[in-house]
Amino acid sequence: MTARFALLLAVMFLAGCRQDMEDQPRYNPLAKSNQFADGMSARMPAKGTVARDADLSPVPETFPYPITMALLQRGRQRFDIFCSPCHGRTGDGHGIIVERGFPAPPSYHQDAPRKASDRHIYDIITNGYGAMYPYAARVAPADRWAIVAYVRALQYSRDAPVAALPESLRIRLDAEAAR
Numbered sequence: 001m002t003a004r005f006a007l008l009l010a011v012m013f014l015a016g017c018r019q020d021m022e023d024q025p026r027y028n029p030l031a032k033s034n035q036f037a038d039g040m041s042a043r044m045p046a047k048g049t050v051a052r053d054a055d056l057s058p059v060p061e062t063f064p065y066p067i068t069m070a071l072l073q074r075g076r077q078r079f080d081i082f083c084s085p086c087h088g089r090t091g092d093g094h095g096i097i098v099e100r101g102f103p104a105p106p107s108y109h110q111d112a113p114r115k116a117s118d119r120h121i122y123d124i125i126t127n128g129y130g131a132m133y134p135y136a137a138r139v140a141p142a143d144r145w146a147i148v149a150y151v152r153a154l155q156y157s158r159d160a161p162v163a164a165l166p167e168s169l170r171i172r173l174d175a176e177a178a179r
Contacts, residue, residue, distance in 0.1 A: 025116030027042075027084055028041075029042065030042050032054045040103035051104045055136075055141055057086045057141075059119065059122065059123075059141075060119070061117070061119050062117075062119070063118050063145065063148070063149065064145060065142075065145060065149075067149050071146050071149055072149055072150055072153055073149070074146040075143075075146035075147045075151075075153075076150050078146055078147050078150075079140060079147050079150045079151070082101060082135060082138065082139055082147070082149075083147065085097055086098075086102075086105050086132070087107075087108065090154060091107065091108035091109065091151060091154040091155070092107045092108075092109060093105045093106055093107040093108075103131070105131075105132065108151055108154055108155055109154075109155060109158050109159070113151075114155055114159070115154070118148050118152070121151060122144050122145060122148050125139060125144045125147060125148070126144060131142065153179075
């Protein structure tokens, strides 16, 4: 009985084994094809096609989150990973790539980046600009906003009004200036 069952199982298994899928015609990527008028086997996506994981939520014009220490710390972490190789840890444009011979990116401490809107900086992170690669696929939207907050903190660190500083820091500044 066991031998018959094993034989029946083997016959059923072998009957299901066909070469149709393995032997079907296929094209290597970017191979020529006579099937289409343009002679290409690779097809362009239809107009209006949206990637499955595309973020279609509207992007606000102003900063969408309250700026907290946790947000700034997250922004610093993401900045150090994605931005500092080019822009440097302080945003001065002297990252490690400059030491390797690449052109220096602009400093965040120049007038144009200071005057740029938060949305503009977010869009540059998302879509890239000039030689900068777009980071939309690498950095989540919430992390992009955290990076924008951290960039603003870096800018403020170099241009904070003295009157806005705590008294203890103003005393230290006065002492340094007196030296």
